[in-house]
Structures are given as C-alpha cells and as structure tokens.
Amino acid sequence: MPNNSEVGGPLAGRLDPISLKKNFSDLHPPLDSHEAAVAADRCYFCYDAPCVTACPTDIDIPLFIRQISTGMPVASAKTILDQNILGGMCARVCPTETLCEEACVREKAEGKPVQIGLLQRYATDVLMNVDDHPFERAPSTNKKIAIVGAGPAGLAAAHRLALLGNNVVILDAKEKPGGLNEFGIAAYKSTNDFAQKEVAWLLKIGGIKINYGKLLGRDFSLSGLRDEYDAVFIGAGLGNVRSLDIDGESLRNVQDAVEFISSLRQAKDLAELEVGSNVVVIGGGMTAIDAAVQSKLLGAYDVTVVYRRSMEEMPASLYEQELAKSKGVKFIYNSRPVQIVGTEGISSIKFQNTQHDTEFSLPADHLLKAIGQIMDELPLELSRENNKIKVDENFKTDVANVWAGGDCTSIGEDLTVTAVAQGRDAAINIHASLSGEI
Amino acid sequence: MADLTSSFCGIKSPNPFWLASAPPTDKEYNVRRAFEAGWGGVVWKTLGVEGPPIVNVNGPRYGAIWGADRRLLGLNNIELITDRPLEINLKEMKQIKKDFPDRALVASVMVPCEEMYWKDIIPQIAETGVDGFELNFGCPHGMSERGMGSAVGQVPEYIEMVTRWCKESTDLPVIVKLTPNITNIIYPATAAKNGGADAVSLINTISSIVSVDLENMAPNPTIDGKGTAGGYCGPAVKPIALNMVAQIARTDVTAGLPISGIGGITTWRDAAEFMALGAGNVQVCTAAMTYGFNIINEMTSGLSSWMDENGYTSVDQLVGKAVPNVTDWQYLNLNYITKARIDQEKCIGCGRCYAACEDTSHQAITMSEDRVFDVKDDECVACNLCVNTCPVDDCITMVQLLPGQIDERTGQVVAEEYGNWTEHPNNPSKVAAE
Numbered sequence: 004m005p006n007n008s009e010v011g012g013p014l015a016g017r018l019d020p021i022s023l024k025k026n027f028s029d030l031h032p033p034l035d036s037h038e039a040a041v042a043a044d045r046c047y048f049c050y051d052a053p054c055v056t057a058c059p060t061d062i063d064i065p066l067f068i069r070q071i072s073t074g075m076p077v078a079s080a081k082t083i084l085d086q087n088i089l090g091g092m093c094a095r096v097c098p099t100e101t102l103c104e105e106a107c108v109r110e111k112a113e114g115k116p117v118q119i120g121l122l123q124r125y126a127t128d129v130l131m132n133v134d135d136h137p138f139e140r141a142p143s144t145n146k147k148i149a150i151v152g153a154g155p156a157g158l159a160a161a162h163r164l165a166l167l168g169n170n171v172v173i174l175d176a177k178e179k180p181g182g183l184n185e186f187g188i189a190a191y192k193s194t195n196d197f198a199q200k201e202v203a204w205l206l207k208i209g210g211i212k213i214n215y216g217k218l219l220g221r222d223f224s225l226s227g228l229r230d231e232y233d234a235v236f237i238g239a240g241l242g243n244v245r246s247l248d249i250d251g252e253s254l255r256n257v258q259d260a261v262e263f264i265s266s267l268r269q270a271k272d273l274a275e276l277e278v279g280s281n282v283v284v285i286g287g288g289m290t291a292i293d294a295a296v297q298s299k300l301l302g303a304y305d306v307t308v309v310y311r312r313s314m315e316e317m318p319a320s321l322y323e324q325e326l327a328k329s330k331g332v333k334f335i336y337n338s339r340p341v342q343i344v345g346t347e348g349i350s351s352i353k354f355q356n357t358q359h360d361t362e363f364s365l366p367a368d369h370l371l372k373a374i375g376q377i378m379d380e381l382p383l384e385l386s387r388e389n390n391k392i393k394v395d396e397n398f399k400t401d402v403a404n405v406w407a408g409g410d411c412t413s414i415g416e417d418l419t420v421t422a423v424a425q426g427r428d429a430a431i432n433i434h435a436s437l438s439g440e441i
Numbered sequence: 442m443a444d445l446t447s448s449f450c451g452i453k454s455p456n457p458f459w460l461a462s463a464p465p466t467d468k469e470y471n472v473r474r475a476f477e478a479g480w481g482g483v484v485w486k487t488l489g490v491e492g493p494p495i496v497n498v499n500g501p502r503y504g505a506i507w508g509a510d511r512r513l514l515g516l517n518n519i520e521l522i523t524d525r526p527l528e529i530n531l532k533e534m535k536q537i538k539k540d541f542p543d544r545a546l547v548a549s550v551m552v553p554c555e556e557m558y559w560k561d562i563i564p565q566i567a568e569t570g571v572d573g574f575e576l577n578f579g580c581p582h583g584m585s586e587r588g589m590g591s592a593v594g595q596v597p598e599y600i601e602m603v604t605r606w607c608k609e610s611t612d613l614p615v616i617v618k619l620t621p622n623i624t625n626i627i628y629p630a631t632a633a634k635n636g637g638a639d640a641v642s643l644i645n646t647i648s649s650i651v652s653v654d655l656e657n658m659a660p661n662p663t664i665d666g667k668g669t670a671g672g673y674c675g676p677a678v679k680p681i682a683l684n685m686v687a688q689i690a691r692t693d694v695t696a697g698l699p700i701s702g703i704g705g706i707t708t709w710r711d712a713a714e715f716m717a718l719g720a721g722n723v724q725v726c727t728a729a730m731t732y733g734f735n736i737i738n739e740m741t742s743g744l745s746s747w748m749d750e751n752g753y754t755s756v757d758q759l760v761g762k763a764v765p766n767v768t769d770w771q772y773l774n775l776n777y778i779t780k781a782r783i784d785q786e787k788c789i790g791c792g793r794c795y796a797a798c799e800d801t802s803h804q805a806i807t808m809s810e811d812r813v814f815d816v817k818d819d820e821c822v823a824c825n826l827c828v829n830t831c832p833v834d835d836c837i838t839m840v841q842l843l844p845g846q847i848d849e850r851t852g853q854v855v856a857e858e859y860g861n862w863t864e865h866p867n868n869p870s871k872v873a874a875e
Contacts, residue, residue: 037511040509040510041509041510044509044510045509047791047793047832048793049790049791049792049793050791050793050795050796050808051792051808051812052792053812108789108790108791109789111789111790112789112832112833
C-alpha cells in the first residue's frame with residue numbers, strides 16, 4: 004500500500020485507493036428514515052420561525068420538517084424545491100451553521116440545533132430517488148430568454164422562467180452544467196456525481212436548452228443576445244482569481260485553489276491527482292478550506308492555511324475551521340506572504356506576521372492561492388459596483404432587458420443558496436416585466 | 442430507607458409493585474424471572490374453565506402508537522385469557538408459591554356467569570396456595586363476546602352476584618377487576634363492594650382501535666384483512682385510570698375500599714401518583730412488556746428515595762394523601778387568580794406560546810419584532826395553554842395575584858376570601874349566603 008506522504012514535490016497516488024475512497028466519501032452521511040423521524044421531531048414548529056428568516060431562499064422549514072415527521076418526504080421536498088430548486092445541493096453545501104441552524108431556537112437553548120441541512124437532504128434525496136419532478140409548466144408565453152451561465156443562479160432562473168411558461172436558452176463556457184456545484188465544491192460534499200444528477204432532474208421541467216462551450220465576449224456578445232432574445236439573465240459567476248502580486252508567483256507548483264478543486268472534482272481517478280507533501284494554502288474563505296482539507300485527504304504530509312487576519316475574521320465559519328483542524332489541517336492567522344522562494348519549483352514561502360511585523364518561512368512544495376475570485380472581463384455597457392455587476396433590488400442591470408444574479412452581482416453573499424435566491428427572484432421579475440405585469 | 446413492604450387487603454408483598462394479569466404472568470418461567478428481578482407480586486394470567494384450551498389468533502395480537510423515536514405510548518391487544526391447560530397452570534402456581542413464599546401470588550379468574558363454574562374453580566385454585574383472587578370482569582375483547590370479561594363488568598348486578606359466589610367459595614381475599622368501558626366507575630365499584638369484594642383493581646384495558654392501515658383499509662392489528670376492537674393500555678391511558686381510582690377513593694359509598702391501581706404505570710412517579718390518589722398498591726404490565734422485568738429496580742429505588750426525601754417511612758402513609766384535594770369543579774376557588782409570567786432569560790424565542798394564545802386562546806401574549814414575548818395581564822385568563830406548549834422547563838409559570846392586587850382583566854381587586862360557584866352571583870341555583 005502506498006503511503007508516501009513525506010516524499011517531496013507534487014506527486015500522484017500518495018494514498019492507496021481504499022484510503023482515498025474512504026477520505027472522499029460523504030462528509031455528513033445522510034439520515035436514514037428513522038434518524039430523520041427522530042431529528043424532525045426535535046423541531047418546535049416555531050411561530051414566524053427564525054430559521055426561515057435566516058434562509059436566503061425563504062424555505063418554509065418548519066413545514067417541510069413537519070411533513071417529514073408525518074411520513075410525507077416527497078411533499079416535504081416539494082415545499083423545499085418550491086423556494087429553492089437546488090435544495091438538494093444546498094442541503095449539502097450551505098453553511099447551515101451560519102444560516103438556518105444558527106437561527107434555530109434549539110441552538111440558543113441547547114447549542115444543538117435541529118439538523119435542518121440533513122433533513123433537507125433526506126427529503127430531497129427521497130424525491131430524487133423516486134425521480135419525481137413535481138412541477139408543471141404554465142401555458143407558453145412565447146417569450147425567449149437567454150441565460151449566461153449554467154451555475155446555481157442561471158439554473159434557478161432557468162427553472163423558474165420555464166415553469167412560468169417561457170423558453171430558455173443557457174449559454175455556458177464549460178462543457179458541463181452546474182457551475183461551482185460541479186467545479187468548485189469539495190468532493191466530499193457532493194458525492195456520486197450529485198451535481199450532474201440534480202441538473203438532469205431540474206431540466207425535466209422542459210423548455211430549457213443548454214449550449215456548452217460558449218463564453219461571453221468570445222463566442223457571443225451581450226448586444227447579440229439582446230437582439231435575439233426578449234430578455235437576458237447573466238449568472239456568469241466569477242471567472243478569474245486574484246493574484247498575490249509577490250515575487251516567485253510564476254514558479255512551478257504555485258496553483259489557484261479553484262483550479263486545484265476543479266481538477267479534483269473532474270478527476271476520473273483521485274490517485275492520478277498530484278498534491279504536494281508540504282502544502283500551503285493562502286486565503287480564508289471556503290475555497291481555502293476545501294482546498295486544504297482535500298490536499299490532506301489526498302495524502303499531503305503537512306497542510307497549512309495561512310490567513311492575513313484573525314481566526315474570528317476568517318470568512319470560513321469557525322465550524323468549517325474546526326472541521327479542517329479535525330482532518331489535520333493547521334492554521335496560521337494574521338500573516339501575509341511576502342515572497343515565494345524556489346528555483347524552478349517552489350521550496351518555501353516567506354510570511355510577515357501582520358501584528359508583530361516579524362518574518363517567518365514555511366517549507367512548501369505546493370502553494371494553493373485562495374485569496375478570492377474576481378469577475379472576468381464584462382461587456383462595457385454594464386455598470387459596475389465593487390468590481391461586480393451593479394443590479395437593483397429586482398436584479399435588473401442598468402441595461403434594458405438585462406438582469407443578473409449570483410456571485411457576479413454586487414449584492415448578497417457569494418453562496419450557492421444566495422445565487423439560487425437571486426436567480427429565482429430575477430426570473431420572477433423578468434417574467435412580470437415581459438408579461439406586462441410591472 | 443423507607444419501608445416498601447405492602448399489605449394489600451391482607452396480601453403481603455415486599456414492595457407494592459405487582460405484575461398485572463397478562464402475558465408477562467402467563468407461566469412459571471416468566472413469573473420466576475419476574476420474582477428474581479424483584480417484583481413484589483404477580484396476578485397470574487387469567488385462568489378459565491377446564492376443558493379444551495382457549496384458542497388465540499395466530500396473526501398479530503398487539504397494535505401500538507408511538508411517540509418520537511418509536512417510544513411506545515399506547516398498546517392494544519386482542520389476546521384472550523390463558524391458552525394453557527388449567528392443570529398445568531395450577532401445578533406451576535403451586536411451585537412458584539413454594540419457591541417464593543414472600544411474594545404475592547394472586548389468581549385471576551374468568552369463567553362463564555354461572556354459579557357452578559365459579560364455585561367449582563375457586564376452591565380448586567385455592568389449593569395451590571395462592572394469596573387471593575382477582576375476578577376478571579374487564580377484558581373488552583374476545584371473551585366479552587362470550588358473555589365474560591367486560592360483559593360482566595358492564596352490568597353491576599352481575600358483578601355483585603359473581604363476587605358473592607366467589608366470597609362464598611373462599612376465605613381468601615377477592616379483588617374485583619373493573620372495566621373502564623362504562624359511564625361511571627362508581628356503579629361497578631359499588632356493586633363489587635356490595636358483593637363482598639375485599640378490593641377492586643382498575644383499570645382493565647379500554648376498548649379501542651389503535652390505528653388504521655390505510656393501504657389495506659383495515660384496523661391494526663390486521664388479521665387476514667380484518668381487525669377488531671382491542672384493549673388499550675400503556676402510558677396513554679394513565680390519566681383515565683387516575684381519575685377512576687380517585688373517584689372511587691373520594692366517593693362516600695366506595696371510599697375505604699382497597700384499590701389496586703392499574704393503567705400505564707411506567708415509573709416510580711406514576712406509582713406514587715396512583716397511591717396518592719388512593720391506590721393501596723399498583724399493578725404494571727405494558728412497561729414490563731416494553732422494557733422487560735428489570736424496570737422494577739428503578740421503580741423500587743425511585744419510590745424509596747422519594748419517600749426518604751419526603752419523610753414517608755411506609756407505603757401506607759402515602760396512600761390516599763392527595764384524595765382530600767380532589768374535588769368537584771363547583772368547589773374550586775374562583776377568587777384564586779394567576780397570570781402567566783414569561784422568564785425572558787429562559788425564553789428561546791420559539792413563539793409557540795404566542796401562536797397558541799393568538800390563534801386558539803385569548804390573544805394575551807404580544808410578540809415584538811425582535812421576538813420578545815410578553816403577557817397582557819388585561820387579557821390573560823390564566824388558562825395555562827402557554828405553559829403547556831412552551832418547550833422550556835419553567836420558562837412560563839403561573840404566578841398568583843395576591844389579595845388586594847387588581848386583576849387588570851376584570852378591573853376587580855383580588856378578594857382574600859375563598860369563593861366558589863355554589864355561592865357565585867351568576868349561579869342561578871346559588872346557595873343564599875346566610
């Protein structure tokens with residue numbers, strides 16, 4: 004059995020296939036029906052429930068949980084999907100500890116919230132497994148809408164628009180749908196090709212066509228879409244990553260964490276994936292955590308996340324940090340990189356402690372940069388705000404008949420669930436606008 | 442250590458916990474295990490007439506309702522009396538009494554409503570050395586269709602008649618087991634007393650359909666597509682049983698008649714409550730069927746500790762202690778006024794009190810935008826629903842308004858004196874104050 008964690012340099016096959024399979028199995032195993040019944044019984048069915056207020060998609064959480072406890076998981080899933088068509092993925096990737104479960108009154112009472120995320124997964128899994136698509140399209144409006152990006156925002160917008168009777172064409176730069184659900188989320192959060200299964204299920208509504216390999220600005224233009232379609236929704240996400248802008252950044256084995264995660268998600272065989280022995284991840288968001296944990300799970304000897312501010316200020320929740328620590332990831336706070344050292348490949352990174360103004364060095368044969376994603380270049384006619392697309396409260400840009408939602412907009416957190424909410428609400432506004440209701 | 446020894450209508454046992462006549466007391470093997478576990482006594486599963494054995498259904502005999510995590514809350518059964526030959530039962534009973542002379546062994550009996558059957562079987566059973574008899578006038582299923590069990594227990598004249606036959610047949614104590622499937626428990630209890638019963642035991646099971654199989658459109662438990670009413674027992678029936686025990690204990694005509702309390706007793710506390718309402722001892726069945734015989738250890742240690750902590754040295758001191766405080770509605774003090782009080786430190790903000798009060802009661806709780814809940818004293822009638830629905834212990838309590846304070850709901854000063862409905866001005870048949 005290979006276990007060559009300490010051999011230097013990015014290397015494939017550090018762990019044997021059995022260990023890899025175990026390491027990349029479901030992070031939180033699903034509830035079985037009895038566990039779900041017990042977990043559901045803990046819900047107090049709060050009045051004007053705080054968990055609903057905390058959910059960006061406003062799922063009627065007490066209702067769906069009560070439907071589970073009365074033995075109606077499919078109806079429960081419908082309650083979830085009515086508000087959040089990607090409820091299955093959100094059940095896996097939502098930072099529930101800072102959303103619904105943080106707001107749960109039992110968190111306040113006992114520090115043990117109702118397991119809303121796992122219950123949502125239970126219900127949506129039951130529905131996906133019976134392969135039911137409990138939505139029916141309204142009569143055709145004869146309107147055509149173009150959607151840029153088949154990620155969470157674009158898919159949510161597409162489903163709602165199709166549901167309301169519109170025809171939708173999605174243009175996506177990649178060869179597969181899903182956006183970050185497919186390319187960006189840690190593998191142990193979306194096992195068994197769930198992202199693709201969910202998209203296939205979503206498309207059962209009908210009236211949605213996806214064209215792959217189409218990049219805005221390269222293969223088509225916004226003005227062209229505006230000419231051809233009644234409305235355009237942009238859910239293009241953030242296609243670029245920030246750079247560190249320090250010496251040595253072009254050395255070999257300096258990699259964007261987004262790219263590392265994407266190749267991991269797309270790998271046919273995890274044993275073929277290269278990872279360093281001493282991995283350093285720079286950043287403090289979910290991408291940093293996902294990259295660090297997965298490096299460790301691939302068999303890296305030492306993985307350290309270095310973040311420029313304090314533990315409390317880290318965008319990744321304390322829960323996620325604890326999870327990473329439990330997998331053996333180390334954290335260094337209040338430190339920023341000043342130089343990447345090496346000849347061809349990197350050998351170490353120099354950091355400065357931002358509080359004491361002292362310098363230190365970490366040996367590294369693999370550096371993963373996770374300091375944030377930024378917009379691809381955008382059509383000039385769109386106004387910007389904070390380097391993202393400026394939208395109003397209805398997700399309308401200041402270009403006529405163009406809406407936008409998800410990470411590429413200047414409002415809301417960059418979360419799957421927020422993207423779904425924005426896509427859905429933009430779709431409702433597009434439909435109302437096209438049908439002359441507003 | 443409190444003394445748990447019990448003497449119930451002359452039958453002695455090391456503790457007041459008996460196993461009720463039911464499957465757990467069906468044969469020597471079970472009873473031996475029960476006594477080894479520490480049970481104070483058993484009422485042997487009901488014996489019937491000699492002859493071809495009773496035949497039971499061979500499909501399911503039990504149905505259940507569950508709370509969260511499949512916690513069993515109620516059980517119903519359609520099992521009949523013992524289906525083992527009388528001769529074998531008697532032989533085993535004799536052996537048990539010999540091996541466990543300090544435990545109570547009572548024979549439950551159910552034979553047709555004719556004098557010769559009772560007068561024949563009672564002396565025959567007495568020869569085993571049993572400490573007494575329990576007449577099964579309670580089973581609401583199966584045997585009742587044949588004119589036995591609750592068919593007898595529902596006719597006070599029959600109860601009195603059969604009880605008398607049995608008393609004429611033995612010097613041993615005779616306990617009459619009552620069915621709750623009647624309108625007023627005082628009538629059958631009085632009949633038992635008039636027939637010479639040494640005690641009554643109650644409740645037997647409640648006639649019930651536990652659930653319906655919606656797929657097959659048949660009651661549960663389902664036997665080849667059909668179901669029938671069964672006897673309901675377990676924690677869910679305890680409130681019904683407590684009330685019937687209390688009624689017998691506090692009604693003049695039956696007061697003083699020893700009562701063996703039965704009905705959903707699962708913990709020492711349940712037992713203490715039955716005893717406080719007048720039960721001289723208790724009988725347990727469903728809890729043993731759910732958890733096994735070892736629950737007796739919790740029951741004896743719990744009752745003993747509680748008695749020690751509260752200054753009771755013997756079981757008899759507890760029996761009937763709460764009976765004087767059971768009264769008729771008309772004698773409740775209408776001048777006693779409380780208001781709900783919410784402990785904001787303990788409140789977790791679930792809003793169940795608000796939903797309950799706003800939707801189904803008196804609109805006496807306010808909710809602020811930041812989820813602070815407060816009681817409106819000018820609307821609160823002290824119904825207690827908020828206390829009952831609140832998921833947090835002691836978060837909402839009912840606090841008494843003291844005499845002299847103003848009840849904001851009525852604008853009246855709280856009176857110091859006791860005042861009940863019988864003398865209330867709104868009562869058309871009030872007793873004129875002299």
